Amino acid sequence: MARIAKSGLEYFPFDIDFFQDIRIRKLIKRQGGKAVTVYALLLCLIYKNGYFMQWDDELPFIGSEMSGFEEAYVLEVIKTCLTLGLFDKNMYDTEQVLTSKGIQVRYCNIQRLNKRMSRIDKYSLLDEPQQRTTASKPKTKQPKAAKPVTPQAPAQVTPVPPAPTKTNNTEWLHEFFANGQSENLQMLCKNFGLGYGEIGILRSLAEAVVAEWELSKTQHRDYSDWSRHLISAMRIKNRDTASNTNNQPSTPAPTDYTFGGGFGGQDV
Incomplete structure (x- = not known):
């Protein structure tokens, strides 16, 4: 049975120049360093389900429970992220959705690296060329009108099963x-x-x-x-x-860290 295509991601890249982004610097200046934790949490929630998150009145509570910060503070950080452009304010005002062009670009890039078919059709902030994650389909040529021929009995052809892919x-x-x-x-x-x-x-x-x-x-x-x-x-x-x-047991990798298999396959 074919595996069901997943819209959500299991990891997303973290840019080493993250703290050089002027919007992040303003976020820290206005809401303090712990605001980065709230923003990172929101990104995880968004990418877990795809490339956007529908606003819910319970979201400040969820953010508070998962980060340990007060609900009012989580809500203020979200508002600041909208003001600074970390989330698209127009999309939020019209559709009550948290997303951004940068989030959607990264989503498409990761899906392409994982060799998954994916398009952003809902709440898209991208131009058409940016959301193409797979090669364009070849144009179908219009068949020429065939000359009338005398019908013949079809030859019996035994179908040849496809050869298995040889491991290289x-x-x-x-x-x-x-x-x-x-x-x-x-x-x-x-x-x-x-x-x-x-x-x-x-x-x-x-x-x-x-x-x-x-x-x-x-x-x-x-x-x-x-x-x-x-x-x-x-x-x-x-x-x-x-x-x-080493006779001493080695320190295991963090239990809450899962490698998502960015090489075209899912880690097991």
Whole structure:
């Protein structure tokens, strides 16, 4: 059975220049540093369900319960975010929806990286070219009028089943560690309990797993299936390596952190 396409995200990138954004600096100036926590919480709630969130009178209570701040303060932060343009004020005034052009752009980019079909049709703030997350469909040529021919009995043709996709470990390993995957690899380092930038250790783990697959002639359906099983096998091998080199149990990755599989597959 085919998997149901998910509209929500399991992670979203956090720009290292986040605090250089003049709107964030004004937000902190007006509401204090803890306002960033409220804004980040709202982004998580929005991306969890897609690219927007319908306003609800209970939202200040939910934000208060999850952040530990007073409801009145959470509401003031939301109003300030609307004033500063962190959320689109016109969309909020007309549709009672929290979203922004930046949120929708990031949503489309992540869906494209995850090779998911997605379009922003509702509450869109994007131009048409910006929300194309997949290649355009080829134009259908109009068939020419066929000349009349004498009807013939159709030949019996036995359908040939499609050949299974052959696993290409070398090509997919190169794609997994491509330059464009740097941000996802850093997240994977964090998920494995490695230091920032220890991508070399990740590569060693991946090469060891792939070597075992080559010996056992393990096959996978496609790159998504391959990357998902690779991450799972790398995690197991990383834990085994840590337990063999240190008698003390290693510090696990934070239990509330889940890597969403930004390599075209879902981490398991």
